[in-house]
Amino acid sequence: MARGSIPILRVANNLLVTVQTELHDAIAEAFQEDLLAAIEKTGAAGLLIDVTGIEIVDSYVARVLADTAKMARLMGTETVIVGIRPEVAATLVRMGYTMSGVRTALNVDEGLALLPRR
Amino acid sequence: MVQVLSRHELAIEREDDVVIVRRKVRTLAHDRGLDSFATAGITTAASELARNVFAHARRGSAAIEELTDGPRNGLRLTFRDDGPGIADLERALAGGYSTARSLGLGLSGSRRLVDEFQIESVVGRGTVVVVTKWTRF
Numbered sequence: 001m002a003r004g005s006i007p008i009l010r011v012a013n014n015l016l017v018t019v020q021t022e023l024h025d026a027i028a029e030a031f032q033e034d035l036l037a038a039i040e041k042t043g044a045a046g047l048l049i050d051v052t053g054i055e056i057v058d059s060y061v062a063r064v065l066a067d068t069a070k071m072a073r074l075m076g077t078e079t080v081i082v083g084i085r086p087e088v089a090a091t092l093v094r095m096g097y098t099m100s101g102v103r104t105a106l107n108v109d110e111g112l113a114l115l116p117r118r
Numbered sequence: 119m120v121q122v123l124s125r126h127e128l129a130i131e132r133e134d135d136v137v138i139v140r141r142k143v144r145t146l147a148h149d150r151g152l153d154s155f156a157t158a159g160i161t162t163a164a165s166e167l168a169r170n171v172f173a174h175a176r177r178g179s180a181a182i183e184e185l186t187d188g189p190r191n192g193l194r195l196t197f198r199d200d201g202p203g204i205a206d207l208e209r210a211l212a213g214g215y216s217t218a219r220s221l222g223l224g225l226s227g228s229r230r231l232v233d234e235f236q237i238e239s240v241v242g243r244g245t246v247v248v249v250t251k252w253t254r255f
Contacts, residue, residue, distance in 0.1 A: 024137055056140060056158060058165035059223045087158035094159070095166075095227030096213055 006031055008038045014046040014115050015039065016108065020053035028064040035068060039077050046115030047072050050108060052083030062097050069102050080104065082111040122194075123184040130171045130178045130199075139168040139180045143195065150184055150191040151253050160193055160251035163228035167197045167247050170224045175201020175244065185250070192233075192252040203241040211237070 009016040015038055023031060039047065049065065051057070057065075069079035080103045084092075092099065105111035126146070128139050143164040147157040164180070171178035178199030185192040204210050213226030225247075229235045234250040 022137060025133055056144065056161050056165060058140075058162050058169070059227060060165075060169060085158075087154045090155055091158045091162045091231060094230045095162070095223050096230065097223055097227070 006034060008035065010042060010044070011048070011112065013044060013117065014048055014112065015042060015044045016048045016050065018050040018053065022056075023054070023061045023064055025060070028060075032064070032068050032071060036071055036075065039072060039075055044077055045117070046112075047077050047079040048108060048111045048115070049079060049081045050083050050111075051081060051088075052085070052107075054088065055085065057084075057088045057092060059095060059097055062092060062099060066099055066102050078103070078115055080111040080114050082106065082108055120185055120187045123186060125184075126182045128180045128182070130168055130180055130197075131176075133172060136165060136168040136172055139182075140165045143182060143193065146182060146184060147193055147251070150193060152191070152193070152251065153254070156251055156253065159231040160195070160249070163231040163249055163251075164195055166224040166228045167195070167249070170245075170247075171197055171199045171201070175199035178244075185252075187252075189255060190252045192250055194248065194250045197247045198244070200244040203243055203245055204239040205241050207237065207239055 006017060017035060065081055072079045082105045084104060103114060105114055126142060128142060129135060130139065140161055144157060144161040147160050168180055178197065181196040183194040185194055210225050211229065213223050228249060232249040232251050236248045239245040
């Protein structure tokens with residue numbers, strides 16, 4: 001996937017990104033950098049990452065998502081990951097990866113409710 | 119008695135091959151009737167193990183076998199490489215130990231996602247990992 005091709009939407013003071021493609025190594029860094037640049041440009045209070053479309057989250061993808069949230073936090077923007085599928089949640093915990101420190105919500109509405117209204 | 123219904127061999131030589139192996143495993147798991155949880159489990163294990171091959175050995179192979187033992191269907195995956203091998207297998211299997219870009223959960227995590235797990239590794243010779251996942255009765 002080419003840089004800049006993951007659409008980033010503005011919802012109130014937050015950014016919403018829907019990940020539908022497989023976040024393999026080649027695009028993971030571009031994904032992170034695009035999001036951080038968008039946070040700077042928009043001054044967004046929060047970032048929602050919707051992963052409903054991701055059927056397989058291996059430890060690499062889990063780390064990309066968790067690292068993205070940490071990077072955004074360093075800039076002062078809170079991240080909520082929404083839409084983790086049941087089989088993905090079960091697989092991650094069975095592997096020993098609980099995404100601790102990362103805020104999650106069932107869906108976009110619930111996720112938006114967790115973010116600051118600034 | 120376990121019967122092998124089909125066998126697919128895929129090379130792991132480029133990073134994209136990890137994705138190709140993962141997709142093939144997912145399709146075959148679904149075709150064999152594994153439910154969404156079992157399919158996610160074996161597919162995620164395949165992703166971890168294929169990535170291990172690429173990250174540590176650069177090249178290797180994945181063999182995917184469709185199995186039946188009568189009442190159950192299953193998938194058996196064999197990942198083989200001629201890479202550096204694993205010096206401290208016990209530590210690698212315990213998890214939280216990584217020599218590459220990962221969480222160090224590749225082997226330990228994969229083991230927890232499958233029904234059967236075998237590994238043989240010889241330093242300087244390579245590593246073979248065999249995992250099997252079955253449908254539930």
